[in-house]
Amino acid sequence: MNRRGWLQLTLATLPAACRRPEPPAARAEAEPEIPWQPLVDSHWTPAMGGELSSPSSGVLRLQWGESLSAAKWTGPPLTVPFEMELEARRIDGTDFFCGLTFPVGASGECVTWVVGGWGGSLVGLSSIDGKDASENDTTQHRAFEKERWYRLRAKCTGERIEAWIDGERVIDLPTAGRSLTLRPGPIDVCAPFGLATWQTTGEFRSLRWRPVSP
Template sequence: MSTSIARTLALAAWLGVHAALAAAPADGPASESIVLFDGKTLDGWKKTPFYGADAVDVRVADGAIVLPLGKSMSGVTTTRNDLPKVDYELSYEAMRTEGVDFFAAATFPVRDGFLTLVNGGWGGNVTGLSSIDGADASENQTTTGYKYKDDTWYRFRVRVTADAVRCWIDDKEVVKVDVKDRQLGTRIQVRASQPLGFCTWETAGAVRKAAIRRLTPAEVAENHVEAP
């Protein structure tokens, strides 16, 4: 091989490496989403064994998991054991089809504990996290009002790091709370949803497009919340 050809090949290789480095995010590539629901089957899910759930027909229809009216609850819980406990974002869409209470309360892990994002509990009036230091979504600092309409899809995002949890509905931030050194645990009524699941209370709903992705280092840093 001539000296000029060798120099040309070396220059091309050098340019290729540096182009790849320039194209990569400074904090590394964002991880791919883990699709939790394929829109067709209940693979990866089981009907949550709430009291009276045997009579509830949890199923898939029109690309969504249908959670019928229960007595008092219906829901699904993941059968996966490979999901993260921190530094991740859970996203999903949910819709209320009947009733006035929560229609897709999402239970999810935070470190070695769990929290539930209640969407429209206590007769539709309360959205927030249950429970923090023993206080549920109706009585802690995450309590907020959010008006839901029937037959309307809402987009939810829950971002979890070791020290903070932040939640959005249709890109509006509704929860931003420091959880460092705090006791985290679900209410006993929804404990069967652990480690990750969706449930209703005397209400019917539907869930679709459920996925989890790991956060980048920059996103983890952005999730920081100052302690009160």
């Protein structure tokens, strides 16, 4: 056997770990990201309480009312699973400047994410197992500055509800076996998707949503 033949035979009998690795297969292309869909101003309508206006392009304002001020989305419906983003701020008042009502199940269940309620600091979901945002697993308190924009994000997969404030996750709730309902009262006017404030003037901008994988 000549030298070349001997070398080929030797390489063929080497353990796999000693051979030169095969070049890695080309990576499969990542699935394209689902684009965001803007929640445009023209599809919001006043539902109760203070006036709904647009003081500048792309900004919605819910004016202070005697109790709840609310606006309802009249455009194409949001369907679970989804995520949405917006920026919100308190202009005047001392109670919640963003009450975001959204669907959480295929049967029409909804909850409200309260930001800045019960005196101005409470964050939580209403309602979980019949308990409102002030007394369930999602209850917490944090300081909110007047006239400062806060970046809010909510995600609902049908199995979990998550929420973020300025990139910090503040709610992470598995929903299996939990009763998810709206707090009894006027917040019903926002279902299945709406915005509200309580004795407070709030502003909203950069509203958008998109479907997500369950």
